[in-house]
Amino acid sequence: MSKFAPVWSSLEDQVAAGWAPGIVAGVRHKGETEYFATGTLAFGSSEPMRTGTRFRIASLSKPVGAVVALSMMEDGLFGLDDPVAEWLPEIAEPRVLVSPDAEVDQTVPADRPITVRHLLTMTLGLGAFFTEVPVAKEFAGVGNGPMPQAFSADEYMARLAAVPLAYQPGTRWMYHTGIDVLSVLIGRVAGAPLHAVLQERVTDPLALTATSFQADGADLPTSYRPTADGVEVFKEYDEGFAEPPQLESFGGGLVSTVEDYLTFLSALADDRLISRESREELTRDQLTAEQRAGTTEMAGPTWSWGLGVAVDTAVTEPWTAVGRYGWTGGAGTSAYTDPSRDLIGVVLSQRFMAGPTENFGYFWGPLATVV
CATH class of the missing domain: 3.40.710.10 (DD-peptidase/beta-lactamase superfamily)
Structure with missing residues (x-):
């Protein structure tokens, strides 16, 4: 037996x-x-x-994406602490809410660039919201759930860039979005x-x-x-x-x-x-x-x-x-x-x-x- x-x-x-x-x-x-x-x-x-x-x-897809990213790092295609702006210019200069519950027009510049590490650790400043705040409504149009998105990677990035970050990059874990963004980065770096x-x-x-x-x-x-x-x-x-x-x-x-x-x-x-x-x-x-x-x-x-x-x-x-x-x-x-x-x-x-x-x-x- x-x-x-x-x-x-x-x-x-x-x-x-x-x-x-x-x-x-x-x-x-x-x-x-x-x-x-x-x-x-x-x-x-x-x-x-x-x-x-x-x-x-x-979301068992997430560890697979992480392994792909680490294998690309081993090949020298990018580094863990590299700013993502080279491949994701849409978020090269993000705006950040003055507080997570602020109105979406109350922002300041990010105090540091978003890096590959922020994507993998899901600390880029955006992700799943568990409270009703103004930015959550704006973010709903980007897509952050189980459904496959009905738009291209370029459109995804354009939509994402139009939403301010809820937190400064690297300061708080927020679920999911970092791996979606990482996926776009991987495709652009690979050119495939x-x-x-x-x-x-x-x-x-x-x-x-x-x-x-x-x-x-x-x-x-x-x-x-x-x-x-x-x-x-x-x-x-x-x-x-x-x-x-x-x-x-x-x-x-x-x-x-x-x-x-x-x-x-x-x-x-x-x-x-x-x-x-x-x-x-x-x-x-x-x-x-x-x-x-x-x-x-x-x-x-x-x-x-x-x-x-x-x-x-x-x-x-x-x-x-x-x-x-x-x-x-x-x-x-x-x-x-x-x-x-x-x-x-x-x-x-x-x-x-x-x-x-x-x-x-x-x-x-x-x-x-x-x-």
């Missing part, structure tokens, strides 16, 4: 309870790898989930579409045949979002992935499988994509106490951020550990590497998270008991 049987049983229980129609997961522990799939592609469907089923992985850069630096070297920015929507599981009465089909999200995206972004645009993503995280942990030094930089806590106020606002004080990945800073659950790194995706995905346990886990569902504190305990909890 598999030592991971309790984990797989827990996934089956989630599906049997109607939490989601199907779940797929994979684990690598001390060199031993297993995959498991249960349920179907949709409620009422007879089409089974498989370990090779492709999912919209949402982002899918070509991804293929050259990640998917071809690792033979990841199912990871891309686009898939046939008919082959993907149906997406659901929680409601007061259970779940409902998230039709708009499904339709957003039915055509090639106008704005390819590592913010949340990738489609992948458990098999591909576990291979990616394994290659990162084994230093087969970037150097050990780059991997250690990517996965260490990069935030100051001042910057970390943004992570606390989003999901509590026990975690921080590296270069495109979350980093545990305290033990709060049986499965957490200081230095454990990874992230979750709002579409119902989670993946972490725990060096202290020599453990990598990936779980993909098609049920959207109910909020930023959802912890995927149905997977990580049983896993912690068997490793």
Whole structure:
């Protein structure tokens, strides 16, 4: 019997309870790898989930983009503390609100340039807002959610440049936007579409045949979002992935499988994509106490951020550990590497998270008991 049987049983229980129609997961522990799939592609469907089923992985795209950026740095194409103005002239001279709740015309010049580090650490000064402030309404037209954007990278930058920063660059973590902007930078530096850069630096070297920015929507599981009465089909999200995206972004645009993503995280942990030094930089806590106020606002004080990945800073659950790194995706995905346990886990569902504190305990909890 598999030592991971309790984990797989827990996934089956989630599906049997109607939490989601199907779940797929994979684990690598001390060199031993297993995959498991249960349920179907949709409620009422007879089409089974498989370990090779492709999912919209949402923000699990972010660590992939970070690895691409670090690999480009190793090739000398740009540096972590380089100002982005050379490639992103639209934000070469940003304006900053006098306070985050100020009217959008109450601004001062930025006191420092936006750098590549600010994008990877998501401290450029704009991102998800959790309070109703005037700039949040302006920012809504830029796009900062799970839906693929219906405009080009150039238009994205033009829209972004028209919105003042809520904070001075480098002073506060704000979710998501930095990786969207990083994606535009990567494409411009490479002089190539982002899918070509991804293929050259990640998917071809690792033979990841199912990871891309686009898939046939008919082959993907149906997406659901929680409601007061259970779940409902998230039709708009499904339709957003039915055509090639106008704005390819590592913010949340990738489609992948458990098999591909576990291979990616394994290659990162084994230093087969970037150097050990780059991997250690990517996965260490990069935030100051001042910057970390943004992570606390989003999901509590026990975690921080590296270069495109979350980093545990305290033990709060049986499965957490200081230095454990990874992230979750709002579409119902989670993946972490725990060096202290020599453990990598990936779980993909098609049920959207109910909020930023959802912890995927149905997977990580049983896993912690068997490793």
